[in-house]
Amino acid sequence: MEVSKIDYPQFFDLVSRRYSCRGYDSAPVSREMLMAVAETARLAQSACNRQPWMFLVIDTPELREAVARCYGREWAHEAQAFIVALGNSSEAWVRPCDGHNSMYVDVAIACENMCLAAASLGLGCCWIGNFDVEALCRELDIPACWSPVGILSLGYPKPEQAAPEKKRKNVDDVVKWGKF
């Protein structure tokens, strides 16, 4: 296997540096930056290349407030933008042997691309899953066939917002060679 000795350390550094940012500066995030983040979602892999997704970029004050209310935590009101990741199960690949629908996996991959892209651009980002689905669909006119999978909050981290220490299981507990 060919391993690029230049890219892996940089990639590892990016993955290590990404964290869930829950405190944002009031500096706005340009649409160019937001598009740079969203573009990495579009390029994500998906089962059978179905791309069963849509991304709503929310950066106007009124809609930002509406999205923050659907989550209800104070810090979310500091976010300068949100990207709401939607998935459409009827567009996604379905595994024939057991009927598993790939939509959530596909959209999650796109979301992680965006989290990493945000980190690479110096933006803070937090994946929000604990939102009021019904309220969000109502506020953003999301049609019934589209499910909100996640909301990404975005903004420049507050200067005092330090990246927390990573709390993770030990590698030996989660990676096994061979059989379970």
Ligand SMILES: Cc1cc2nc3c(=O)[nH]c(=O)nc-3n(C[C@H](O)[C@H](O)[C@H](O)COP(=O)(O)O)c2cc1C
């Ligand atoms: C599917 C998913 C849903 C999440 N939902 C929330 C959430 O609703 N609120 C929140 O503050 N963080 C949420 N997070 C962030 C996780 O809490 C965070 O990724 C985890 O604690 C590890 O911390 P780190 O991202 O800083 O490495 C979510 C993350 C994922 C992947």
